[in-house]
Amino acid sequence: MDGRNYTTITEFILVGFSEFKDLQLLLFIMFLLMYIITVLGNMSIILAYIITPILNTPMYFFLSNFSFLEICYVTSTVPKLLSNLLAGDKTISFYSCSLQMYCVLLLGGTECYMLAAMAYDRYIAICHPLLYSTIMNNKVCIQLIGGSWLIGAVNSLIHTTLTFKLPFCNDHTINHFFCDVPPVLKLACTDTWINETVIFIVAGGVIVGSLILTVISYAFIISSILNINSRRSKAFSTCSSHFMVVAIFYGSGIFMYFRPNTKYAMYQERLVSLMYTIIAPLLNPFIYSLRNNEVKLAIRHSLIIVVQTC
Numbered sequence: 288m289d290g291r292n293y294t295t296i297t298e299f300i301l302v303g304f305s306e307f308k309d310l311q312l313l314l315f316i317m318f319l320l321m322y323i324i325t326v327l328g329n330m331s332i333i334l335a336y337i338i339t340p341i342l343n344t345p346m347y348f349f350l351s352n353f354s355f356l357e358i359c360y361v362t363s364t365v366p367k368l369l370s371n372l373l374a375g376d377k378t379i380s381f382y383s384c385s386l387q388m389y390c391v392l393l394l395g396g397t398e399c400y401m402l403a404a405m406a407y408d409r410y411i412a413i414c415h416p417l418l419y420s421t422i423m424n425n426k427v428c429i430q431l432i433g434g435s436w437l438i439g440a441v442n443s444l445i446h447t448t449l450t451f452k453l454p455f456c457n458d459h460t461i462n463h464f465f466c467d468v469p470p471v472l473k474l475a476c477t478d479t480w481i482n483e484t485v486i487f488i489v490a491g492g493v494i495v496g497s498l499i500l501t502v503i504s505y506a507f508i509i510s511s512i513l514n515i516n517s518r519r520s521k522a523f524s525t526c527s528s529h530f531m532v533v534a535i536f537y538g539s540g541i542f543m544y545f546r547p548n549t550k551y552a553m554y555q556e557r558l559v560s561l562m563y564t565i566i567a568p569l570l571n572p573f574i575y576s577l578r579n580n581e582v583k584l585a586i587r588h589s590l591i592i593v594v595q596t597c
Contacts, residue, residue, distance in 0.1 A: 298380050300378055301463065315369055321365075325361050326362075345419075350575060354571070359390075360391075363391050384461075388467065392447060396439030396442040401431075401432065402532065406505060413508050446485065454476045460474075
């Protein structure tokens with residue numbers, strides 16, 4: 288324990304990007320446009336999967352679920368960020384903060400294993416094409432998606448519960464644009480070594496564990512692709528899109544949760560958090576669609592149907 292006074296916290300203040308006072312309106316417009324593009328881009332992939340029969344395969348089943356996850360991900364942080372940029376009141380209630388943290392961690396943990404499931408799907412498709420339809424049946428696909436959500440929910444519940452059981456001091460200013468574990472722990476009036484240990488063990492198991500599964504899948508995929516004489520470029524193209532998403536998400540996530548607390552300034556933490564909470568969901572529809580002719584054609588087809596219906 289240190290000598291600081293405890294207090295009953297009813298609300299927090301999200302600093303966000305308040306140091307850029309002259310750019311608040313510009314930042315609001317920028318993040319609003321990013322949010323709209325992210326939602327519309329990911330919704331177009333979901334709509335294309337639903338409308339286009341040719342996309343009714345396990346690969347696009349995972350992609351449509353991943354797009355839904357990304358919409359939820361940006362919605363858990365961006366609306367509150369936009370509100371703080373536009374309004375003078377930057378407060379968030381204690382329970383809203385805990386709910387936001389739970390949602391962000393739930394979606395982040397789920398995304399880890401959904402990316403691993405997508406890598407496994409590509410491994411089966413490329414390394415065992417004759418058994419693909421047998422192994423990746425509807426039951427297995429649903430189990431992989433459900434398991435991803437379950438792991439994310441358990442991981443999120445552990446961290447959120449441990450964080451908000453801590454006693455907080457008079458300072459209730461969160462130097463971040465959403466309620467994330469590291470900046471909230473800085474407000475605690477007690478030693479947080481248990482929380483930090485749990486982050487390394489539990490979050491490490493989620494992030495590193497899923498990353499290992501993904502890397503193993505891609506090791507087999509690359510080995511198999513190098514032995515393919517035909518369709519090598521198509522196989523590389525199919526997997527390279529997913530690999531770019533994995534690199535962006537895991538790179539920023541590992542930087543955020545597995546580094547010394549005092550090594551980087553808080554503004555750097557906010558920039559890194561932007562990568563996996565806002566930038567990555569924004570880029571995903573473009574990464575997958577621009578490098579996949581089937582998705583591009585399906586999106587065009589679905590948009591035509593929507594326009595004709597309207």
